[in-house]
Amino acid sequence: MKLISAIIKPFKLDDVREALSEIGVQGITVTEVKGFGRQKGHTELYRGAEYVVDFLPKVKVEAAVSADLVDQVIEAISRAANTGKIGDGKIFVFDLEQAVRIRTGETGAEAL
Amino acid sequence: MEQVTQLSYALDTFYFLISGALVMWMAAGFAMLEAGLVRAKNTAEILTKNVALYAIACIMYMLVGYNIMYGEAISAYIPGISFLLGADHTVEAVLAGGEEAPYYSNMSDFFFQVVFVATAMSIVSGAVAERMKLWAFLTFAVVMTGFIYPVQGYWKWGGGFLDESGFLDFAGSGVVHMAGAAAALAGVLLLGARKGKYGANGSVNAIPGANMPLATLGTFILWMGWFGFNGGSELKVSDVGEANAVAMVFVNTNMAAAGGVVAALLTSRVLFGKADLTMALNGALAGLVAITAEPLTPTALEATLIGGVGGVLVVFAIITLDKLKIDDPVGAISVHGVVGIWGLLAVTLTNGDATLSAQLLGIATIFGWVFVSSLIVWSLVKLIIGLRVSEEDEYNGVDLAECGLEAYPEFTNSGK
Numbered sequence: 001m002k003l004i005s006a007i008i009k010p011f012k013l014d015d016v017r018e019a020l021s022e023i024g025v026q027g028i029t030v031t032e033v034k035g036f037g038r039q040k041g042h043t044e045l046y047r048g049a050e051y052v053v054d055f056l057p058k059v060k061v062e063a064a065v066s067a068d069l070v071d072q073v074i075e076a077i078s079r080a081a082n083t084g085k086i087g088d089g090k091i092f093v094f095d096l097e098q099a100v101r102i103r104t105g106e107t108g109a110e111a112l
Numbered sequence: 113m114e115q116v117t118q119l120s121y122a123l124d125t126f127y128f129l130i131s132g133a134l135v136m137w138m139a140a141g142f143a144m145l146e147a148g149l150v151r152a153k154n155t156a157e158i159l160t161k162n163v164a165l166y167a168i169a170c171i172m173y174m175l176v177g178y179n180i181m182y183g184e185a186i187s188a189y190i191p192g193i194s195f196l197l198g199a200d201h202t203v204e205a206v207l208a209g210g211e212e213a214p215y216y217s218n219m220s221d222f223f224f225q226v227v228f229v230a231t232a233m234s235i236v237s238g239a240v241a242e243r244m245k246l247w248a249f250l251t252f253a254v255v256m257t258g259f260i261y262p263v264q265g266y267w268k269w270g271g272g273f274l275d276e277s278g279f280l281d282f283a284g285s286g287v288v289h290m291a292g293a294a295a296a297l298a299g300v301l302l303l304g305a306r307k308g309k310y311g312a313n314g315s316v317n318a319i320p321g322a323n324m325p326l327a328t329l330g331t332f333i334l335w336m337g338w339f340g341f342n343g344g345s346e347l348k349v350s351d352v353g354e355a356n357a358v359a360m361v362f363v364n365t366n367m368a369a370a371g372g373v374v375a376a377l378l379t380s381r382v383l384f385g386k387a388d389l390t391m392a393l394n395g396a397l398a399g400l401v402a403i404t405a406e407p408l409t410p411t412a413l414e415a416t417l418i419g420g421v422g423g424v425l426v427v428f429a430i431i432t433l434d435k436l437k438i439d440d441p442v443g444a445i446s447v448h449g450v451v452g453i454w455g456l457l458a459v460t461l462t463n464g465d466a467t468l469s470a471q472l473l474g475i476a477t478i479f480g481w482v483f484v485s486s487l488i489v490w491s492l493v494k495l496i497i498g499l500r501v502s503e504e505d506e507y508n509g510v511d512l513a514e515c516g517l518e519a520y521p522e523f524t525n526s527g528k
Contacts, residue, residue, distance in 0.1 A: 044318075044320075045318070045384050045386055046318035046320045046321075046388070046390070047390055047434070048380075048383065048384060048388070048391075048427075048430065048431045048434065049316045049317060049318035049434060050318060051317060051318040051319075
């Protein structure tokens with residue numbers, strides 16, 4: 001099992017959600033986050049003077065999936081969240097030790 | 113005939129009072145504009161300053177200011193001094209006819225004049241916002257509204273030497289707006305910039321205002337109040353000629369503001385690449401200040417252009433003052449001072465009675481008097497109680513430091 005955590009542009013969330021549904025991902029968790037990468041925030045202008053917005057709003061999408069689905073998930077997110085411009089985000093993949101469905105007590109891949 | 117005279121007296125008095133009420137509402141406009149352009153942590157304090165300065169202006173002008181401005185004078189240079197308000201006109205005096213007969217109530221005159229003093233003082237509060245001690249500001253307000261403003265007001269509208277010299281200032285581009293800006297400039301120079309406004313390497317940092325809807329509402333309120341400010345300054349409405357004049361003043365006041373908005377918006381688009389709303393708002397006010405010295409003689413198109421020049425000027429003035437390290441959070445010195453001077457000079461473009469020399473004399477006199485006397489008073493206040501809150505109080509916000517409360521208790525402490 002793997003946990004996939006993707007940081008994406010907020011306006012791409014719907015596209016990513018649809019792309020993941022299409023390949024059979026059963027559930028995702030979404031968090032509004034702020035951060036910076038190589039884009040390093042951006043500058044805005046107020047009354048002629050520049051100021052830097054250090055942390056940009058992003059969305060973090062997390063999905064726990066069986067190992068055989070990982071490549072498809074990465075491909076789906078990459079495609080759906082891509083604008084070709086700086087700031088599109090990143091995808092991280094973690095090993096997932098255990099998963100439990102609270103209602104039934106199922107564990108492992110059964111619980112995903 | 114007697115009844116017609118009484119009726120026109122009533123009408124002109126009524127017009128004066130309603131105009132005064134419109135100008136009073138400009139206090140709300142300034143309060144909202146300033147509340148919108150400061151940070152959230154300084155909102156309650158700037159509102160306190162606005163409501164308190166209005167009240168102080170009313171009391172000081174009633175006690176002594178009105179009499180300095182319009183009472184028995186010692187000479188064309190030295191106004192007299194007396195206290196409280198006199199009686200109103202009798203029916204006999206009104207019906208006596210002739211040039212000398214009063215055509216509106218004495219009390220309506222006081223009411224109309226007192227709201228102008230408050231306007232001048234409101235200009236100061238925005239420029240010194242976010243760092244000046246509340247009580248230092250209010251102490252200055254006492255002297256400004258009771259003495260500094262009325263003395264130069266006497267020189268022009270009270271019939272003093274500026275009036276005799278042919279200096280023209282219809283509704284107060286100089287007497288009200290530039291005067292307020294001069295007092296503000298003196299205060300800002302002694303006060304210094306807000307912490308964080310300038311970087312160690314000399315960079316100019318933006319400190320964005322907290323609430324653009326409030327700033328926009330404030331500008332619209334000021335725009336509306338200005339119809340009373342300029343329209344009422346015609347002083348009479350009760351015959352065809354005067355009614356037409358008042359209508360012309362309304363139209364020109366409106367057109368100048370419109371010209372100011374468009375010009376400032378285009379200027380900011382060209383300079384910054386973006387349409388800066390706060391500049392458009394300052395542009396509206398710049399247009400209004402520009403036309404205030406002479407809203408009657410221009411055509412509607414000329415008024416639009418005079419306002420438009422004001423709108424361009426104000427953007428460049430704001431950038432320039434920023435670079436000179438004169439930190440004015442709301443742009444008051446640019447709007448009321450720089451554009452006030454433009455308005456006074458623009459009188460010569462459309463009014464054949466105006467002379468450049470008299471306008472320059474008026475500008476130099478009013479600016480010089482208000483700036484120097486304000487500098488002295490601010491210095492005394494600085495010496496006795498200090499002008500500026502502590503660095504820590506400034507960081508935490510003057511709402512907590514000066515008022516002990518927050519404007520938006522759930523949202524403040526945003527850090528910056």
